[in-house]
Amino acid sequence: MAGSYWDKVTAQRISRRRMLQSTGMAGVAAGAVALVGCGGGSDNKTNTPTSGGSSPGAGSPTKAAAGTPKSGGRYQVASTADFDTFDPYIGIAASVGYFPRLYNVLVNYSALDSKFRFNDLSTAYEQPDETTYIFHVRPGVKVGPNQLGVPERALDASDVVESYKRIVSLPQSNAYGFIGKWMASQEASADGQTYTFKTPKPYGYFSNRIGSGINTIVPKEALSDANISKLKQNAAGAGAFILKSYTEGQGASLDKNPNYYRKDDKNGNAQVPYIDGMDVKIITDRSALRIAFQSGQLDTYTASNVDESKQLQQGSNYAVVKDPVNTFISVTMNPTKDPWKDDRIRMAANYAMNRQEYIDKVYKGEAQENGIVHWPMGDIALQPDELKQYQSYDPAKAKALIKAATGQDRVKIKVMWPADSAIEEHNLILPIWQSQMNDAGFDVEPDAQPFATWLDNYTNLNYDASLSLNQVYEYAEFDMDFQHSEGPARNNIYATGVGKLYPEIDAAIDDTKTKTKHEDFVKAMHDLQKLIYSKGPTFLPIVSPYSFTLYQPRIKNIPQGLGASGLFVNDWYIDEA
Amino acid sequence: MQTFILRRLLSGFAILVVLSVAVFALLRIVPGDPAIRICQLNCRAEQLDAIHEQLGLNKPYFPISVDLKSPKFVTFNKDSQYGSYAKGVVTFDLGTSNVDHKPVFPTLRKRLPVTLELMILTLIFTIIVGIPFGVVSAIYRNSIPDYFVRITAIFGLAVPVFWVATLVLIIPNELWSYAPPLGRYVRLTDDPWLNFKQMAPPSAVLALGSAAGIMRLMRSSLLEVLRQDYMRTARAKGLRERSVIISHGLKNSLIPVITVLGLQIAGLLGGALIIEEIFTLPGLGDYTFKALANKDFDVVQSMTLYAGATVVVVNLIVDISYAWLDPRIRYS
């Protein structure tokens, strides 16, 4: 299984070949966007209960609205990486976050609020059996003006078919991990109004995966042989925005799509988006991002912690949106190497970590402890009271386990990490982690490597243990697949899983994926986590924080609680007053 | 003169060849397979092979390979990675980025103006600050202005560029919420004032060290010249001190200053790596920097070549300018 997340995650790491480029959570937010991006339209949301977790901590998507929306103005935003291509199936860098704006998806789910569903190209879908999904295509989703010669016509089911066909033909594409692997067949009805998607077997993550912003629908004319190479610098879609210009290394300008299908019925059927467009600058440096925001060059900025957010608010009336973030720094242990072969040593590393110290020092209290599944996943993750049985800060227990496993008081471990990371969290967690491990009887032999070297070793399991860069997973599927013997993509890349030692874990992971009923799914996931704790997990996401996204006061109508809401601005408007 | 230029061009070419071979070899030491970065999570053995084939990574590195263990010792490879790269360079095909799959040459052309402007502004700052203050310092030797210039210069040489750049961005922002335009290059032709606001701070910071060096050099060089016999003669002829200094002293004392300005180019190109990152200027420094971290072979190679070529050409210009500054110098 793989795909989207993974590619995006890797893309982010790449975009963060960091060093100076201190993306930190800003980068994370940009990644999350691809999945939440299409949220936004709160008046278009349907509160359909669906499978997936609830949303701890996240408020319901309410408008922080006041006054009547006004049209006009341009939204200023920054991307932490350059756009590589506007071909949505090949793009991995910053452009990913903008594809849902330029193109459409069938449906979109918020990664943080599973009850939030945004019906885009499909008005609804039904599921006659466990492996069949029928989507009803919305009429009048009209392609915007473009330079590719694509007619300004309404999309239909055949565009979905052609788009997904292309994904299947591109194994390196973002969306391949889902469409390429979980699509048994697809079909457009003759009238183009219904689209049928079949999975080879029941798949519990279907709604999450289909709702990802990377399964974009491109008008089929844009996918013609003549046009396809032009998609690098150009775009033609029926999304809320059209691509006006792109300058390499510097940014892109998006204008609103005059043909966009959505109208705001609460405001006299006004055409959305309200803003005339947005200018995306490329600012890779985190310090520069903040400076650009403070000096009014950007409309939004994601603070790195609550303290910074508070400090920035002094004397300014920025709007602040607090969201849980699907990001974490993880400890990865190689179960094929000593001393990590021994489950007692793995559990000792688990008990050695005082997660509260990271929460206090790195995130200033605004974070929560992760089990094997990170907490923003909601009820899929083990709840705090239960989690206590499997992991707690207990250096004495860690020492006892080390003694039992090795006969010695201390054990030597070699740990690699990317040396040239300027990701703030990573640099802050690193010294604390080393100090905690040391206190619990581990002698850490540091093996800091240049980012490129680290990534290669990390992908190829060429290490003893690693303190990795931050990763962003919107589904628990990836947390679990990391424990699988063949790695999350089942191709022996990142294959650090404890399943290498215990085949029953591999089987249990596969089994959870077939649970399409939410209660069954949650139970299976809890049982699986407990099973993994009994065997000693090899992949521990440490803590996941809240993000604090600030907006200039002129930005109104900001949707709340959807995560990375900063990038989808259909209903936003700008009021200079 | 022509033979001199020709000779220097030839040796410059040789330098670039050696440089490119060295960088080519160094990059191959960096561990890791660039193919993995392309197919990422979906990598399977067949895909990796296909990518290797496509990128030419399965070809031998150099046209000549030496293997002490084989009986032949030396093998000539008709088709090698370096060979095809070099062939491309001749036709302005500088290869393709492994990361964004865009050809290098067009990107270089798009980004060059940013770095060029940064370099030119830095040189202007260096010259308009370095030379006059150096002259004043020499003429009013051991006076208050002299001490001031010298102390400033010695600090200018001691402060780390990245530190000053950081403070230059942070402090005005904290105090007055002011920052130069970040993230998108404003062309000089589009908006000269905005362009100046964007480019002046990074250039000034980058010029700090070089201006300090030029100041000190100008001072000592002028002092040296002022002691020369011909200066005494000029004064004896009854010329005014100011015209003595300007017509005789300044011109002669500029020779070492120009040499050093030429030598500083290499350092400034290096400094651009840091400055462009901190001030988020989309120039070649930024491009190189990101390519380095990504092990983006073709980009790093081409950027090294570009930097080397710049240095070679600048030094040639410096040499030629000697003839103008000091007619006694003849090239053979």
Add this chain to the structure above:
Amino acid sequence: MSGEIAVGPPLIVGDDALSLQAPTMRQRLGKLGTLARQNPLGVLGLLIIILFTLAAIFAPWIAPFTPNHLSRETDASISSAHLFGTERVGRDIFSRVVYGSRISLSVALISVVGGASIGTLLGILSGYAGGAFDSLIQRAVDTAIAFPPLLLLLIITLALGPSFRTIVFALMLAVIPGVTRIVRGAVLSEKNNQYVEAARAGGAWMPRILLRHILPNVVALAIIVMTTLLGGIILAEAALSFLGLGIPNAASWGRDVSDARNNFPYHLESAIFPGAAITLTVLGFNLLGDSIRDIADPRLRGSR
């Protein structure tokens, strides 16, 4: 004059100024006192260097904490417990500055002494031997000089991985070409000196001439060049650390500036002190280097 000078050293070294006499101990001490009085800035530079050297040697006794010790207070300001305050995760900035001097000074000293020795050797051989060997070395130097030093350092550290050894090696490579060039120039000018020519005409054995007449002057020159290079090398190491490619896990001033810059909210103490430490050390070496050069050749007072 040939075009060779174009890439030649900006340093102008007198023919006679460096020749060494053999004064008595007392004369020497007396001379030192006079020198110190004449070069107050040089003395200041020396004092700064001595201060940082002592800090480096006695770091465990001077610093109240180890560089990676995490105290409870984070982002603390200046206090008696934490002289320079603490940074984001509670590491004591004063202790890190003290320990940081170890990295800065040891990296700079080893790479400059090593690089300058190799460079001197190459310069002597090149200048003395002339011919094909000379051309070879000079072309190699040309190539190295055409390479932006920071780019070279980055490529090498990325290729070999950041470690103490790699960084010293890379910095050495950056030192060698310049020293080679300067020393070669000096050897060439010595070679044409009248006394050398006289000795040669008198049938003296060339290596003997090299040892007796040329080497002493060249070594004195090399020492001067070394002092002037130290400041630059400290800056280079700091820049590498700033970019995250310094010695991993070590307290390094460049890295601390970079962390301070990336860590929000800004905490001025953590940005100012490591940066100031770099500036001061470099200043110390530059002042000392200037003075030594002034003493060696008074005509060059204040030159580069």
